[in-house]
Amino acid sequence: MNTPFTVTLEARGVACDRGGRRLFEDLSFALAPGEALLVQGPNGTGKTSLMRQIAGLLPLAAGEISAKGAEAGTPTAELCHYVGHLNGVKTSLSVRENLTFWADYLRGDATGGDVNAALGVFGLAPIADIAAGLLSAGQKRKLALLRLFACPRPIWLLDEPSVSLDVASVERLRQAITGHREAGGIAIVSTHVPLGEAFTHTLDLHALDMAEEPAP
Amino acid sequence: MLGLGPHASFIIAAYAVAFVALGALTVATVADDRKQRRLLADLERRGITRRSAKPRPAATPTVTRTAP
Amino acid sequence: MKAVLALVRRDIALSFREGGAIGVALGFYLVVVAIAPFGLGPDLNLLARVAPGLLWIALLLAALLSADRIFHNDYEDGSLDVLAMGPLPLAGVAASKSLAHWVTTCVPLALLAPVLGLLLNFPIHTIPLLVLAMLAGTPAVSFIAGIGASLTLGLRRSGLLIALLVLPLYVPVLIFGVSTISAAVTDPVRLGRRFMLCAISLASMVLAPLAAAAALRTGFR
């Protein structure tokens, strides 16, 4: 788990188009190992889109995103964990089976990470052999977040990770992000819940104020 | 009329089908074109032009350092 | 490679757990073949003659029945996003999932075919060849269905649309599949067309995942 990560993430002049409209453009930032970025902004300003762009799931309308310091030739997407609004949890598989699959799949031929240790992070170990379909929304959310621990990757992309989590689990998540940073990892998180002083950078994706527009 | 021989009905039917099918295609295409032009002219008359359609300038967000 | 294994194994496990899918496809296959004689008449010679075609067509329809779920469930619950970020290229994901569809749908259908063949007075000694021909030809069915499934990802009426898009592409499989079996009945020596069937399957397994991956990319939103 304590692999020291040495990856830096850099975005240069990134623009994002959604549904024929440009959400944002000319976005640049660089995150060194151990730095974390908080993404803020009202709905529809491109928080999710930015995450998906970094994860390689959405094309860039302009600019580029690159990660340096990893093994040459590794695509940025393979350095990232993305936990979005959907959990990627199969209801008919048990908690352990879900996690084991993602660990095996995401690791590929590499080694590292530990499913059993990961199960302990949010206290899901006692229900490890229960079908995930029986879990509450919060527990499914925790299961999705456990991917972060079962397969170590330097960059965490967390889109509203605190949704349906209780206060104690949010605190646990905050600790996890801090621990990830101490190991040299990068975290990019969008959230409405204050996660304390876990972040070194802030990105405000404010919409242009609607009222400023001249009325027709 | 024309002496089309014993199979006149097939020849006439073939020409008729081609005429009807391609005619219908032409009418539908032209009608669609007209309709779109009318819609566009209508919108522009109400002052919604491509100029006003120009998207609001996109946000150019910046990242600020908030903690050491 | 481990990723491929993990994915294929999970998809197979899921299709058994989520139950019903295989059973429905097999039941559908049985029903289609079972009602055919009511339309064609009970003449056993006629039934034996049309049996290869009937078995193949019913198999294609039964396989398409579950085709829209090749990617759909993973798309709905967000798994597809995570799959796209693994060590496997997207074409590899498409290939693994098509392969899992083949194992969970086409193989059981091919194994049921001999039983249905008996209902149609299909000569018993050619049954091994019937199963072999179906096993050789059905990878093309699953992999081409994967293209249809990826093109219609998340659309309404995707099941019907897949059938419309994909069935015309099955013409070569059908032609060579049926003729392999008919040839086995009439002329068991000349079986060169079985290799055509294998060639079509192999080509589909190589090319179809590329098209499916490109189509999946257009569906990510």
Add this chain to the structure above:
Amino acid sequence: MTFSLTNLANPTRFLNFAGTVIPWLAALTVLLLGVGLYQAVFVAPTDYQQGETVRIMYIHVPAAWVGMGCYAVIAIAALGTLIWRHPLADVAAKAAAPIGAAFTFVILVTGSLWGKPMWGTYWVWDARLTSLLVLFLLYLGLIALWQSIEDPGRAGRAAAILALVGAVNLPIIKFSVDWWNTLHQPASVFRTGGSTIDPALLTPLFVMGGAFLALFVLLHLIAMRAEILRRRVRVLQQTQVQQAQIAQAARA
């Protein structure tokens, strides 16, 4: 060609170009169709074997050229969409599909009406007719896919992929149907072509070919213009919705 391609890449320039060309092309189409039909119906001699029914050839064969050529247009446009991301490629492909389907429909119907007196049946599973039937089904699939996907960008790319998959498959389908056909029908029942066509038959055939080609280009230009305008209307309507939202926000 490079001149026109770079110049027409811009939709607005394309609209201007279409506006100038369409009336002339319409006139040319009417002229060619008039001459061609007159020649085909009144001038062309009858065939010593087929008699008067050979007149069906003057619509069947040119329609076949256009119906198949149209798929080539779509396939090239698909490459344009996927590889060069040309802004008009997707419009060109979408506009061409219904036209191709209509022409292929004409091929099938006239072919079958020609077949009845010649072969004694409306339809034979002749290799050529069967392949064209598959082509027709591919056109229908493309049109259905375009209609099912709301977002024009995704629809364009998905249809382009399907068009290319079809283009790869068509030769295989043609080959397997040919092979299947020889298996089932050892004697060829139907031989047009050959090298013995009377030049008196050829002239009207080529005039009709030119007429159908002109009709295709004409309809394609009109349909492309309609498609470009449809997309503009869509954008403007979205703007309208946004402006309404802004006005509401301002009132509040």
